[in-house]
Amino acid sequence: xxxxxxxxxxxxxxxxxxxxxxxxxxxxxxxxxxxxxxxxxxxxxxxxxxxxxxxxxxxxxxxxxxxxxxxxxxxxxxxxxxxxxxxxxxxxxxxxxxxxxxxxxxxxxxxxxxxxxxxxxxxxxxxxxxxxxxxxxxxxxxxxxxxxxxxxxxxxxxxxxxxxxxxxxxxxxxxxxxxxxxxxxxxxxxxxxxxxxxxxxxxxxxxxxxxxxxxxxxxxxxxxxxxxxxxxxxxxxxxxxxxxxxxxxxxxxxxxxxxxxxxxxxxxxxxxxxxxxxxxxxxxxxxxxxxxxxxxxxxxxxxxxxxxxxxxxxxxxxxxxxxxxxxxxxxxxxxxxxxxxxxxxxxxxxxxxxxxxxx
Amino acid sequence: xxxxxxxxxxxxxxxxxxxxxxxxxxxxxxxxxxxxxxxxxxxxxxxxxxxxxxxxxxxxxxxxxxxxxxxxxxxxxxxxxxxxxxxxxxxxxxxxxxxxxxxxxxxxxxxxxxxxxxxxxxxxxxxxxxxxxxxxxxxxxxxxxxxxxxxxxxxxxxxxxxxxxxxxxxxxxxxxxxxxxxxxxxxxxxxxxxxxxxxxxxxxxxxxxxxxxxxxxxxxxxxxxxxxxxxxxxxxxxxxxxxxxxxxxxxxxxxxxxxxxxxxxxxxxxxxxxxxxxxxxxxxxxxxxxxxxxxxxxxxxxxxxxxxxxxxxxxxxxxxxxxxxxxxxxxxxxxxxxxxxxxxxxxxxxxxxxxxxxx
Numbered sequence: 092x093x094x095x096x097x098x099x100x101x102x103x104x105x106x107x108x109x110x111x112x113x114x115x116x117x118x119x120x121x122x123x124x125x126x127x128x129x130x131x132x133x134x135x136x137x138x139x140x141x142x143x144x145x146x147x148x149x150x151x152x153x154x155x156x157x158x159x160x161x162x163x164x165x166x167x168x169x170x171x172x173x174x175x176x177x178x179x180x181x182x183x184x185x186x187x188x189x190x191x192x193x194x195x196x197x198x199x200x201x202x203x204x205x206x207x208x209x210x211x212x213x214x215x216x217x218x219x220x221x222x223x224x225x226x227x228x229x230x231x232x233x234x235x236x237x238x239x240x241x242x243x244x245x246x247x248x249x250x251x252x253x254x255x256x257x258x259x260x261x262x263x264x265x266x267x268x269x270x271x272x273x274x275x276x277x278x279x280x281x282x283x284x285x286x287x288x289x290x291x292x293x294x295x296x297x298x299x300x301x302x303x304x305x306x307x308x309x310x311x312x313x314x315x316x317x318x319x320x321x322x323x324x325x326x327x328x329x330x331x332x333x334x335x336x337x338x339x340x341x342x343x344x345x346x347x348x349x350x351x352x353x354x355x356x357x358x359x360x361x362x363x364x365x366x367x368x369x370x371x372x373x374x375x376x377x378x379x380x381x382x383x384x385x386x387x388x389x390x391x392x393x394x395x396x397x398x399x400x401x402x403x404x405x406x407x408x409x410x411x412x413x414x415x416x417x418x419x420x421x422x423x424x425x426x427x428x429x430x431x432x433x434x435x436x437x438x439x440x441x442x443x444x445x446x447x448x449x450x
Numbered sequence: 451x452x453x454x455x456x457x458x459x460x461x462x463x464x465x466x467x468x469x470x471x472x473x474x475x476x477x478x479x480x481x482x483x484x485x486x487x488x489x490x491x492x493x494x495x496x497x498x499x500x501x502x503x504x505x506x507x508x509x510x511x512x513x514x515x516x517x518x519x520x521x522x523x524x525x526x527x528x529x530x531x532x533x534x535x536x537x538x539x540x541x542x543x544x545x546x547x548x549x550x551x552x553x554x555x556x557x558x559x560x561x562x563x564x565x566x567x568x569x570x571x572x573x574x575x576x577x578x579x580x581x582x583x584x585x586x587x588x589x590x591x592x593x594x595x596x597x598x599x600x601x602x603x604x605x606x607x608x609x610x611x612x613x614x615x616x617x618x619x620x621x622x623x624x625x626x627x628x629x630x631x632x633x634x635x636x637x638x639x640x641x642x643x644x645x646x647x648x649x650x651x652x653x654x655x656x657x658x659x660x661x662x663x664x665x666x667x668x669x670x671x672x673x674x675x676x677x678x679x680x681x682x683x684x685x686x687x688x689x690x691x692x693x694x695x696x697x698x699x700x701x702x703x704x705x706x707x708x709x710x711x712x713x714x715x716x717x718x719x720x721x722x723x724x725x726x727x728x729x730x731x732x733x734x735x736x737x738x739x740x741x742x743x744x745x746x747x748x749x750x751x752x753x754x755x756x757x758x759x760x761x762x763x764x765x766x767x768x769x770x771x772x773x774x775x776x777x778x779x780x781x782x783x784x785x786x787x788x789x790x791x792x793x794x795x796x797x798x799x800x801x802x803x804x805x806x807x808x809x
Contacts, residue, residue: 170533174598181600184771209568212595212606236571239533241540247571248607412543 093312097231097319099326102251106230108311110304112258113144113219120152122217122254127188129154132176132203134163137195137221140264145194145219157183161199165352168198168238170246176206190215190253196222196269197229197356201247204235208250218252221261223273224357227280227314230255232322232335242413243343249326257311262302267393272357274299274392275338277310279364280317282385283334286431288313293384296391334433337425338363341398341448344410348402354395361394366447370436371427373443381430397450404445452671456590456678458685461610465589467670469663471617472503472578479511481576481613486547488513491535491562493522496554496580499623504553504578516542520558524711527557527597529605535565549574549612555581555628556588556715560606563594567609577611580620582632583716586639586673589614591681591691601772602702608685616670621661626752631716633658633751634697636669638723639676641744642693645790647672652743655750693792696784697722700757700807703769707761713754720753725806729795730786732802740789756809763804 092109112118123129129149133142138160149156159179161172180189193203193216200218207216220226236247262270274296281289291313292299298306318335325332341363345354365386372382386396398407411422421437428434451468471477482488488508492501497519508515518538520531539548552562552575559577566575579585595606621629633655640648650672651658657665677694684691701722704713724745731741745755757766770781780796787793 170529174529177598177605178600181598181604181772205568209564209605209607211604212593212608234571239536239540241537245540245570246536246568248568249571413540 093308095312095315095319097251098323099233099251102233104252104254106255106257106315108226108257108259108308108315110259112256113141113260114148116148116152118254118256119149122215123149123152123154123190124188124215127154127190127215128183128185129156129190129192130180130183130185131156131158131192131194132161132199132206133158133194134161134167134199136163137199141194141219141221141258141261145192149192161202165198165238165346165356166350168202170237170239172202173206173209173237176203177210180206180210185210185214187211187214190217192217192219194219194221195225196220197225200225200229201235201244202237204229204233204250204252205237205247207252208235208248213250215253216250218255220255220257222265222269223262223311224269224276225273226257226311227273227318228276230257231315231318232332233326243346245413259304259307259311262307268355269357270300271393272355272361275357275361275364275389275394277314278385278388278392279335279337279360280314282364282368282427282430283337283425283433284317284321284431285313288317289384289388289430293388296388330435333423333435334425337427337433338365338367340411340422340424341366341407344407345399345402347410348406349399354399358395361389362396362398364389365396366398366450367424367426369447369450370424370439370443373446374426376426376428377430384430398448402448404448407448408444452667454671454674454678456610457682458592458610461592463611463613465614465616465674467585467616467618467667467674469618471615472500472619473507475507475511477613477615478508481574482508482511482513482549483547483574486513486549486574487542487544488515488549488551489539489542489544490515490517490551490553491520491558491565492517492553493520493526493558495522496558500553500578500580500617500620504551508551520561524557524597524705524715525709527561529596529598531561532565532568532596535562536569539565539569544569544573546570546573549576551576551578553578553580554584555579556584559584559588560594560603561596563588563592563609563611564596564606566611567594567607572609574612575609577614579614579616581624581628582621582670583628583635584632585616585670586632586677587635589616590674590677591694592685602705604772618661618663618666618670621666627714628716629659630752631714631720634716634720634723634748634753636673637744637747637751638694638696638719639673641723641727641786641789642696642784642792643676643680643790644672647676648743648747648789652747655747689794692782692794693784696786696792697724697726699770699781699783700725700766703766704758704761706769707765708758713758717754720748721755721757723748724755725757725809726783726785728806728809729783729798729802732805733785735785735787736789743789757807761807763807766807767803
């Protein structure tokens with residue numbers, strides 16, 4: 092088992108990475124409040140495979156467990172689902188000593204985390220991410236939240252879990268399209284932080300797709316480590332942390348335009364990464380060869396590398412102005428400085444932006 | 451001007467108490483982020499009197515100000531109003547550098563505070579409480595939140611404002627019933643913390659009702675000081691802070707039963723204080739004379755001192771089990787240990803509880 096500690100003072104917590112962890116009682120016993128209720132929040136897809144083993148493991152420890160099962164999809168990461176969790180908790184007489192377990196991908200993790208942050212002004216929660224994207228993205232950082240019809244993740248809280256439990260066996264049931272979406276964020280870490288890791292991915296993409304346990308656990312561990320370093324420096328996204336949003340300003344616009352859930356988050360980010368890299372190419376920050384390596388690695392991972400045909404530059408600009416990185420009306424973009432380093436820029440010209448979008 | 455600092459490390463903030471503060475530009479300039487938007491959240495009642503002066507004072511400093519006006523009443527302290535604020539902020543292109551100003555009573559303060567805590571995972575806010583209850587209650591402590599049909603304040607966050615601005619002139623338009631409701635919480639501070647202050651209130655109740663500036667500012671200052679001491683010791687309600695809920699376990703049951711807004715919060719708390727004092731009387735913690743002083747001071751402040759006729763003990767018990775102070779299924783009550791001191795008890799017998807409710 093690989094273990095990593097996210098170091099945030101009195102809000103520090105461990106991440107456990109291995110196969111077979113769902114059934115591992117010793118993991119659960121240490122992180123759930125004695126005598127409290129346990130509520131597993133999951134969705135209709137994930138529950139078929141993983142709810143029974145998790146319920147059994149936690150029940151064997153003597154906890155009273157109940158499960159709140161929500162519909163599956165980004166379009167349900169909203170205030171209605173949030174309220175459904177609150178109602179479930181109150182109908183089950185849950186108190187402040189309740190522990191929520193988020194069993195699912197990023198949608199379940201973000202939604203459950205915000206529910207935990209807000210129920211009775213804060214109860215404990217444990218993340219059990221079941222997709223590659225959530226392994227490498229939502230495991231670290233404490234960003235929780237839900238979407239609003241006018242913008243993604245506009246409502247939420249910074250709230251840290253007690254522990255994150257990554258059972259790599261969950262990837263066996265993950266649809267290919269979602270594995271690809273996870274790889275978009277994995278590749279992002281290489282571009283913004285670690286050129287060696289980027290090369291490692293170029294060599295090992297086939298092993299990832301074969302779910303080679305050693306390669307996958309190394310990939311997840313390295314992504315979580317990078318994110319933990321960034322978040323440790325900047326928990327509340329005052330500065331550095333924003334680089335984790337490479338591809339996200341463009342990507343969120345695609346997701347909002349198409350309607351949540353039509354393009355997967357990782358797919359939209361992949362197209363956004365190519366756009367941001369196009370700006371870097373135009374500024375001479377990366378070479379043509381590097382630009383092509385980025386695009387090729389995304390393609391090798393079966394990801395889209397350009398915008399939806401029907402969207403134009405105006406559609407992007409109108410939506411990007413709502414991005415949380417917008418400051419005093421200026422849209423801010425994360426742009427690579429070289430392969431392995433990136434920073435936030437707010438001086439993009441209209442022609443750079445539209446060239447990147449239309450490329 | 452009386453000033454008090456609530457000492458919470460890097461989340462410390464000042465409370466300013468005086469008449470005429472709404473128009474005082476110097477107060478506003480120091481606590482609003484430069485270049486950010488300002489959004490005043492208020493209700494249809496308060497806005498008639500106080501919105502114009504506040505908008506003008508803030509506008510004169512060069513800020514772009516807009517106002518989100520909600521319907522008035524506890525029944526609107528809900529998820530719909532929360533969502534209305536989110537929509538307003540997004541439609542006005544508000545970013546993370548926005549400052550929310552809560553202009554109103556406890557409902558507006560709690561709701562706006564939770565909106566500030568949750569919008570883009572947290573923006574600044576300033577409290578401008580306009581009722582006596584909110585002066586002495588919501589000004590200190592950072593408890594924000596909204597109601598759920600199954601329980602009061604079940605959804606929320608601990609989130610501290612940048613500053614609290616108490617303009618005592620606002621009491622001039624406050625209905626008598628609401629002044630009385632505020633006095634219930636004022637009297638509570640005397641019972642749980644400061645017997646001298648309780649005596650001061652016995653002497654000065656007529657001056658409070660005449661809105662004598664010196665007496666009212668002393669009352670508000672002392673209540674805020676007591677609450678600040680308690681919150682400083684126990685920000686997240688691990689222990690001591692719970693004593694601030696004297697009368698609230700019984701009181702919340704009344705509010706929920708009658709439907710939010712039918713009994714004012716302070717009215718329900720007043721009846722709850724008498725019930726808790728009845729338990730203390732039965733245990734010999736307070737004398738018959740002290741019990742009568744408590745009841746008489748509440749009556750002198752035009753407050754109810756017994757339950758709504760149609761509620762019975764079962765109605766109370768069914769609702770109190772949802773109280774946030776309930777731990778492992780045991781309902782916890784704040785009970786006076788003497789006049790000037792109180793603590794949380796979870797060993798009340800069925801007959802003590804029903805005697806207190808029916809008395």
